Amino acid sequence: MFAQTAQAHVPVAFAGSGAGTAPLTWGQKAIMQDMRETGWTHNVSGAHPVPPGVTVEQVAAEFAALMARHPALRMRLGDGDGGPCQVVSATGETVLDVVDVPDDADPADVATFAYDLGHARLLSHYDLYRDWSVRMAVIRHRGVLVHRVLTIDHLVVDGTATSLLLADLGLAGRPVRRVADPRTVQILDLGRREETPPLRRVSDRAVRHWAEHLRDIPPLTFGEPAAGGRQGHRYWHGRFSSPAAYLAVRAIAARTRTDTSRVLLAVIAVAIGRATGVSPLTAKLIVGNRFRPGFAEAIAPLSQNGVLRVDAADTTVDEVVARARRAAVSAGKYAYYDPAQLAEVSGRLDAERGYPARISCRINDRRVTTRQAADVGPHDDPVTAERIRRRSDETFLVWDGPLDHLPEQMFITVEDQPETVYLQVIFDFGCFTEEQAERLLRGVEEVAVEAALDPAAPTRVTAGSAGG
Structure with a gap:
């Protein structure tokens, strides 16, 4: 410069x-x-x-x-x-x-x-x-x-x-x-502690939880690559921002008496089901592990992948919120483990089912400063269709550029931006068409708004689709 x-x-x-x-x-x-x-x-x-x-x-x-x-x-x-x-x-x-x-x-x-x-x-x-x-x-x-x-x-x-x-x-x-x-x-x-018998037993329990989810998964969450990519590249990262979805997610969280992380997880699962037909969704969820004694203020990398399954088919969005809440609690409970032990069990399960398989969808809510405001901040006006309409003009989706490689087919991160649902996303366009990816992201706003205005809003996801 x-x-x-x-x-x-x-x-x-x-x-x-x-x-x-x-x-x-x-x-x-x-x-x-x-x-x-x-x-x-x-x-x-x-x-x-x-x-x-x-x-x-x-x-x-x-x-x-x-x-x-x-x-x-x-x-x-x-x-x-x-x-x-x-x-x-x-x-x-x-x-x-x-x-x-x-x-x-x-x-x-x-x-x-x-x-x-x-x-x-x-x-x-x-x-x-x-x-x-x-x-x-x-x-x-x-x-x-x-x-x-x-x-x-x-x-x-x-x-x-x-x-x-x-x-x-x-x-x-x-x-x-x-x-x-x-x-x-x-x-x-x-x-040192993680080598002791008490924490080895913690890892044992967590890996057994993972094994339950890994045993019957398909080779890849969203199927084998079939498309040619976008502009000659398979992996693309982009940004999606929706203040309208933020208003809607807060309203759903208040009505269902849960937090915005669980609501976002449910809304994303429904949007994925609508755009891809994948339901139930098996995904990796990054968990902070800070609730354990002595971990709250530790200067150390404590975040690890949890695993969960959310079924969004033939029900209401509110019911998916309840399912996502239960699944996220279990994912958090069993997200502290020795990765080497999990790798050994994953290899054994690959041999048992006769093909290698992995969960290729990862979701990370990494909000820190804005999460508390979204969950417990003042709710000034009721969420109405008119209020949402005024904010919907601010929605944007941009593709920022290609990447050389990604082990996942889809990676969605909820970013720490105030008063909006701000997603950093990476897609494998060998597995998604561009239209599918955009329908999925705009579906996050669509699902949230529908459910905010109607407690009985259906997911419009059909059972029997290609889920993991």
């Missing part, structure tokens, strides 16, 4: 407690499996404004203190028995990158530059045998710090852990705990 920038590297020394070596955690194994299957970095990265008056020295001191407080940020990979392990260092040195942009640059262009740097680091691969898991940069314009770019490797954080670290730095809207919770587990202890 700029013809010339200057970059300096400020050394940041740190020291902290909790050093040692331990096996990888189940969450780390799950992330590494995702990295292998997708080829993506899975980094967490973004740019944040710097308050007026903050100096490079202050940011460097905050960086050092952050590394000292959290052993997970001092973790690198080592070689253990049979594969990688985690190694947390007591001391070390990293750098704070200070990037100077031209004085005559427009502030809006500087903000774009900071965003682009965050995005570039999002896509940069770490070598966690050598690199520290956190990178930090500040952008300086006209002698003043204006933006900070923070990038963290997914092997040490999930969405909740990232929010906790941002709060620790004063970059999020939630207060930092002043008294540490003594139950909070550190990343090395977590890896």
Whole structure:
């Protein structure tokens, strides 16, 4: 963007407690499996404004203190028995990158530059045998710090852990705990605990739950690839946003006395059934696992795939909401397990049924800041057809570009955007036509609105279709 920038590297020394070596955690194994299957970095990265008056020295001191407080940020990979392990260092040195942009640059262009740097680091691969898991940069314009770019490797954080670290730095809207919770587990202890008999039994129960869902699934959730792709590419990512669906989902949640996550799951299942004929839907649901003792504020990747099945055929949308709620509770209960153990059981089931099979639909509600507002925020006016109509003009669907590869046929993420149902989506257009994919996404709004205005609204999905 700029013809010339200057970059300096400020050394940041740190020291902290909790050093040692331990096996990888189940969450780390799950992330590494995702990295292998997708080829993506899975980094967490973004740019944040710097308050007026903050100096490079202050940011460097905050960086050092952050590394000292959290052993997970001092973790690198080592070689253990049979594969990688985690190694947390007591001391070390990293750098704070200070990037100077031209004085005559427009502030809006500087903000774009900071965003682009965050995005570039999002896509940069770490070598966690050598690199520290956190990178930090500040952008300086006209002698003043204006933006900070923070990038963290997914092997040490999930969405909740990232929010906790941002709060620790004063970059999020939630207060930092002043008294540490003594139950909070550190990343090395977590890896050790997961090798003990009590947690091995937790994994055993979870894998048995998975086996019940995997035993009779088809080779792929949406059938074998048949179409040629879109514009010469099979995998495409896009965005769908619907403020009208947001109003409708909130109304359904209030009426059915559940939360918006369960309603969205049900609405998506119905929309999938209408567009593809697949019902019941067997899908992977990303679960945070934060409800377990000592996990709420742990700096560690704790999210793993749960598995559920939702039948949307020959019933009402409200009934599917009830089914989705029950299925999601079970998925959450059995989403903490050793991925290596699940892989062994999956291979055995493949041999028993006589063909390899996998669940190729994944759903992730990763809202953090907006979920609570959607669930418990004030409901000002009743949801009416007129109110929905006024917001429906704001609905949009765009395809942003192709991807080289995706292990799923469909991946839907509910994003943290206020007052809208905002979906980041990836489709395999070898299995969906473009018309099918668009009908599915616009069907999310259609199903939600129908059910918001009519408690008896039918799903219009027929039994006996090609479900998993």
